[in-house]
Amino acid sequence: xxxxxxxxxxxxxxxxxxxxIMVGGFGGSGAPVELIHALIDRFRLTGSxxxxxxINNNAGNGSIGIAAMIHAGMVRKMICSFPRSSNAxxxxxxxxxxxxxxxxxxxxxxxxxxxxxxxxxxxFYTPTSFGTELAAGKPTEEFDGKMYVRERWLKADFALLKGxxxxxxxxxxxxxAGRNFNPLMAMAANTTIAQVTHLGESGSIDPEHVITPGxxxxxxxxxxxxxQEEVLVxxxxxx
Amino acid sequence: MSDFNLMEDxxxxxxxxxxxxxxxxDGSYVNLxxxxxxxxxxxxxxxxxxxxxxxxxxxxxxKAPDIGDEDWDLINAGKKAITLNQGASLFxxxxxxxxxxxxxxxxxxxxxxxxxxxxxxxxxxxxxxGVPAVGGAMDLVHGAKNVAIVTDHVTKRGEPxxxxxxxxxxxGIGCVTRIYSSLAVIDVVDAHFVLREKxxxxxxxxxxxxxxxxxxxxxxxxxxxxxxxx
Numbered sequence: 162x163x164x165x166x167x168x169x170x171x172x173x174x175x176x177x178x179x180x181x182i183m184v185g186g187f188g189g190s191g192a193p194v195e196l197i198h199a200l201i202d203r204f205r206l207t208g209s210x211x212x213x214x215x216i217n218n219n220a221g222n223g224s225i226g227i228a229a230m231i232h233a234g235m236v237r238k239m240i241c242s243f244p245r246s247s248n249a250x251x252x253x254x255x256x257x258x259x260x261x262x263x264x265x266x267x268x269x270x271x272x273x274x275x276x277x278x279x280x281x282x283x284x285f286y287t288p289t290s291f292g293t294e295l296a297a298g299k300p301t302e303e304f305d306g307k308m309y310v311r312e313r314w315l316k317a318d319f320a321l322l323k324g325x326x327x328x329x330x331x332x333x334x335x336x337x338a339g340r341n342f343n344p345l346m347a348m349a350a351n352t353t354i355a356q357v358t359h360l361g362e363s364g365s366i367d368p369e370h371v372i373t374p375g376x377x378x379x380x381x382x383x384x385x386x387x388x389q390e391e392v393l394v395x396x397x398x399x400x
Numbered sequence: 401m402s403d404f405n406l407m408e409d410x411x412x413x414x415x416x417x418x419x420x421x422x423x424x425x426d427g428s429y430v431n432l433x434x435x436x437x438x439x440x441x442x443x444x445x446x447x448x449x450x451x452x453x454x455x456x457x458x459x460x461x462x463k464a465p466d467i468g469d470e471d472w473d474l475i476n477a478g479k480k481a482i483t484l485n486q487g488a489s490l491f492x493x494x495x496x497x498x499x500x501x502x503x504x505x506x507x508x509x510x511x512x513x514x515x516x517x518x519x520x521x522x523x524x525x526x527x528x529x530g531v532p533a534v535g536g537a538m539d540l541v542h543g544a545k546n547v548a549i550v551t552d553h554v555t556k557r558g559e560p561x562x563x564x565x566x567x568x569x570x571x572g573i574g575c576v577t578r579i580y581s582s583l584a585v586i587d588v589v590d591a592h593f594v595l596r597e598k599x600x601x602x603x604x605x606x607x608x609x610x611x612x613x614x615x616x617x618x619x620x621x622x623x624x625x626x627x628x629x630x
Contacts, residue, residue: 187456188479189472243535246479253531265532268455269497269539276494288501288542292573295534337473337490341456344492391472391479
């Protein structure tokens with residue numbers, strides 16, 4: 162069975178209102194701009210999906226990608242570590258007007274919560290945030306003389322990812338530092354959707370070079386010349 | 401001595417970074433925080449190999465590319481374009497923070513709003529209204545064998561940043577091991593500030609008067625001397 166989709170719009174056609182969506186990338190590196198824009202296109206046509214919870218390291222930059230989703234009014238809540246960017250107006254405006262919620266998570270804890278969800282581990286202990294306001298209300302425990310905070314796994318209904326090479330078995334590679342959260346999110350969502358720059362037949366990626374095994378990936382769509390968030394922001398593009 | 405002018409004679413950031421760079425050890429793995437700490441790499445002493453880590457999944461990155469040569473899939477935690485050195489590696493975020501929390505980094509260098517004598521650090525929030533953001537700061541203070549701070553000794557208004565207790569929201573507790581300030585080099589030892597070096601022009605009394613907790617002495621205090629051309 163091939164996991165490839167014929168179009169980007171088809172790849173995101175069934176994401177319903179109230180979904181929790183993980184979006185890969187760190188800033189613009191490894192960000193699936195075309196998948197996000199396909200979701201925005203659907204919202205503009207149909208009014209759906211809305212009331213989304215979006216999980217990403219950041220909260221969008223400029224007027225494209227996640228920032229455009231927030232500006233369009235599709236996002237109810239952001240779960241991220243660093244909502245600031247060179248132009249975070251879209252998020253800041255909605256957040257300060259109480260139109261979007263924020264769950265602020267330290268970056269390493271965010272990564273590990275996602276990894277834990279994909280690995281079937283409901284909670285874990287980390288030293289990060291102990292004694293700070295971000296640990297307020299969370300259980301703590303001492304191990305070998307040091308204090309740790311208990312953190313829960315973080316799951317999603319859908320993950321939107323950007324890979325470099327993909328094959329019809331769902332195997333993925335990533336380009337440079339574009340890997341970041343993508344392999345973790347691939348494991349943690351019920352349905353994982355990846356846009357890839359090169360989509361080949363099953364077996365076209367050397368098994369020794371596979372970063373994300375196909376078992377974690379449900380759908381692939383080829384976007385041969387993907388847009389880069391940083392370039393779009395610098396050009397002042399508005400989606 | 402008495403003509404030392406705090407706001408004019410203190411070290412500028414580049415000179416603080418130079419001093420911190422002198423302690424980079426050969427063969428070490430180091431994370432430099434976004435902004436001011438990044439400047440330390442520029443002053444890495446010759447003959448010492450240092451491998452730089454960045455939270456978004458790169459070990460062994462080098463200088464920024466020339467303008468126009470950026471590849472925006474290859475950035476650091478500050479979202480700036482970087483290049484890869486020989487021997488670099490790429491990995492996902494969970495591995496990256498395993499390197500941080502797992503005790504694999506030799507040194508993390510961060511900026512600070514406030515540092516307390518027990519090693520508490522406040523560097524992520526001024527507690528004001530607005531949009532909070534933490535990034536990797538709370539992770540970086542745990543796990544690195546040494547957590548150093550580069551900072552002005554006082555705030556822009558001349559108030560001490562080295563205190564008995566932090567008043568701003570904490571990033572981590574008991575985590576700082578060494579402070580490179582615009583006036584001195586200070587270690588945190590057993591919940592005390594221990595003065596290691598100071599600018600020769602400032603007296604210990606003057607330094608104490610702009611420090612919000614007691615400075616302890618443990619043997620000689622060295623002169624903090626930075627080359628003029630830095």
